[in-house]
Amino acid sequence: MAVAGAGFVALFAVVITLRLGGANLADTVDNLGELAAAALAGLVCLVAARRRTGGIRRGWWLLGASCLSWAVGQAVWTWFALEGTAVPFPSLADVGFLLSVPFALLGVLTFIETPSRRWSRLLGLVEGGIIATGFLFISWALVLGPVFRADGDGLLAHVISLAYPVADVVIVSIVVFSATRSDTHEPARLQLVALGLCAIAVSDSAFAYLTQTNNYLGSQLSDVGWVAGFLVIALAAALPVPARTPRGGTRVARSALVVPYLPILAAGGVAVLRMVDGDGLDAFLAWTGIVAIVLLCVHQIVVLNENHGLTVGLEARVRRRTVELLEREQHFSALVQRSSDVICVLEGDLTIRYVSDSVRRVLGLAPEELVGKAIVDVVSVDDLPPVEALFRQVVANSDRTASAECPIHGPDGAVRFVELTVTNLLHHPAVHGIVVNTRDVTDRRALEDRLRHDAFHDSLTGLANRALLRERTQHAIARSRRTGTHVGVVLMDLDGFKAINDSLGHAVGDDVLVSIGQRLATCVRPGDTVARLGGDEFAFLLEDLERPEEAEAVADRIIDALAQPIEIGARELIVHASVGIAVREDEDPAELLRNADVAMYAAKDNGKAQYRWFEPEMHEQVVTRLAVEADLHRALERGEFEVHYQPTVDLATLQIQGAEALVRWRHPEHGSIGPDRFIAIAEATGIIVPLGTWVLEQACLQVQQWRAAWPDGPPLSVSVNLSARQLQDPCVVDAVADVLRRTGVDPAAVVLEITESLLVKDTELSIARLHELKALGLRLALDDFGTGYSSLRYLQRFPIDVLKVDKSFVDSVHLGSEQSALTRAIVRIGRTLGLTVVAEGIELQEQAMLLRALECHGGQGFLFARPMTAPQLCELLERAAHGEPVFPTRAPAA
Secondary structure (H helix, E strand, C coil): HHHHHHHHHHHHHHHHHHHHHCCHHHHHHHHHHHHHHHHHHHHHHHHHHHHHCHHHHHHHHHHHHHHHHHHHHHHHHHHHHHCCCCCCCCCCCHHHHHHHHHHHCCCCCCCCCCCCCCCHHHHHHHHHHHHHHHHHHHHHHHHHHHHHHHCCCCCCHHHHHHHHHHHHHHHHHHHHHCCCCCCCCCHHHHHHHHHHHHHHHHHHHHHHHHHHHCCCCCHHHHHHHHHHHHHHHHHHHHCCCCCCCEEEECCHHHHHHHHHHHHHHHHHHHHHHHHHHHCCCHHHHHHHHHHHHHHHHHHHHHHHHHHHHHHHHHHHHHHHHHHHHHHHHHHHHHHHCCCCEEEECCCCCCCEEEEEEHHHHHCCCCCCHHCCEEEEHCCCCCHHHHHHHHHHHCCCCCCCCCEEEEEEEEECCEEEEEEEEEEECCCCCCEEEEEEEECCCCCHHHHHHHHHHHEEEEECCEECCCCHHHHHHHHHHHHHHHHHHHHEEEEEEEEEEEHHHHHHHHHHHHHHHHHHHHHHHHHCCCCCCCEEEEEEEEEEEEEEECCCCHHHHHHHHHHHHHHHEEEEEEEECEEEEEEEEEEECCCCHHHHHHHHHHHHHHHHHHHCEEEEEEEHHHHHHHHHHHHHHHHHHHHHHHHHHHHEEEEEEECCCEEEEEEEEEEEECCCCCCEEEEHHHHHHHHHCCCCCHHHHHHHHHHHHHHHHHHCCCCCCCCCCCCEEECCCHHCCCCCHHHHHHHHHHHCHHHHHHHEEEEEEHHCCCCCHHHHHHHHHCCCCCCCCCCCECCCCCCCCHHHCCCCCEEEHHHHHHHHCCCHHHHHHHHHHHHHHHCCCEEEEEEEEECHHHHHHHHHCCCCCCCCCCCCCCCCCCHHHHHHHHHHHHCCCCCCCCCCCC
């Protein structure tokens, strides 16, 4: 805008100078103003071209070249004028002036889009010809004719004189034609460019006419057209570039239909004036008129033909559109009627105006029964208030959409859950109603309820699961804090359930769990929760207890309920349980469950089939147990274990037959830890397997050393305990064979001791494993005989070599009681079966003498020696080899 302002100031200065200045001053200012305006317009057009892309950029380049070409011609003209010499005609100035014309024409044409239709292109050419013919008629009558008839200074000068008005006619025709069309780039700018070029053309024509008629007397007001024209072009180029250049369509603007006739009407007016003045029409004007009439006829034919084509095309489009609409309507109707959704349209007062026929299939209702009813009369009474409020909100807001779920009663009384999507289209001219899309979600609701139930219930028993128990425990604790009541958790684990699964199969085990779950549900109050946590573990949440002791009554009922046999098919099974109780007021759910779990395992360790209350000491024991377990994993790697040996004595001669290997743990912080504190943990965690292999290897190396040191003495042997976990290990036979091979010990010098309780667990597997071990050449001993399910059948089936009588029988052997008689029977049975009988736990001389009298082969106990280290036992063997008494007792009498 600053450029336009400066240009119009210059234009004002030129006008004032032309009116008030002298001739020389006016010529100078006129020439310099024209030069400056043309140069300014050219530069601004070039700048505009740099800001654009594509064809429009080329158009601004061409307009810039046109303005600069005219400026060059004006510069030559101004040079002669400043020198004070007459400008020759023709001269180089005319070259610049005339070259600007084709640049301008090409630039303007670049702004016009090429029509895509053939008839549109032809119509454009005809209209351009009509406009050009009209302006040519006017120009010949007013300017071009007088110039043509004037005497010139030569042919070239005469041709150049004619070139100016001819070029002006062409420019005016093109810009008038293009400025009125809508299929142009940047139409507003093009109109300014057209205005500027027309101003320049008027000044050109006036100059040519005045020059040829010798009436041009120097700078005149007619010259203002040049300055004004170039300034308007500069203004058009300097306007800000729009973010998106508007583009017209290929249609012809309404104004373009009138424009071709205006030049013809103006030409007719000029012809009438000539006839009135008596000038008449020369041959050129006559032929030009004929051409104009022919072009008008052609234009009319083209327009009629194009209109016919448009009409035919429009009719075809209407037919296609009608068919499409019909197909869509049929498609929509089919979708609506066969849709799984029900579409309903309501009046503003919620009265049903229309309902799709799919309501028969989806909800079992007839459409005619619903039309005219209020929608709220169809919804269940219990859910009516929120649904009615939803409809009122939607009605009160245009374009509002809302959804809700509610039950609807069918004609058979069944309740179906539906999802309503309500949209306010009261303002829509084609609807004028509330559209309700109804979808049956009964199956989905049922599935969601089932999934929700499965997420919080055990799939086998139907009881609550761990997640639901934890959630309810958390709520119960929060409520107890407000009410001052107690929350109890009872945890129960079945004793020996694994044996049922292994012996009778998992199907029977599942039936047992289902039956137990049904019994347990009767042991609690209606508001309490029974949960299955997994496997054979159950939990009970007792809420709102007035006294903690109430939980004890539940534990008694649980144990009593399980005391009754469980009938599974033709079988009757007895299942017992270990129960733990924890009652607290302010603990979190995890801690309460953990305490009940600790109490339950305390009951299991205390003899099973009973319940225990949680006590803080139990938790400390668990923590200690975990610490021992963690240290056990590292103790074997750190070499913290050592093997002690307790001698076994021949009761007849009091000579050492061998020794039993006993493992001890030298803890770096807690000192010596007895087997009673870590063997059970090692058994439960599986560490007993590598630990037992290590003890066996140490014992084998030791007995081999003893035999090498005292080859003349009795053949010594070493006994090593084989735990239940080791015997169940499928690699136990290979592990023992590997130890025997690596140590090089005589297998006959090794005795593996198993406890009697192993004989009743996995009997067939135990028999197979023991026979494989026996095949390695070592001997087998049955430890603690008499404390379990003693049976002659076991002694006959298992490949036992040594029978070790438990200390409980040895303690009473000298008292003459029934227990003593049982001890005698055990020794007699062992000898009858050809087994070596060894008595454990001998502490009194009388016990040793009686056992010797019963012909018990060997003995072991504190009477002879306590467990000792390997060097200590070597000293004992060395003394015995030299005939020194090694035991603080006299030999039994012969």
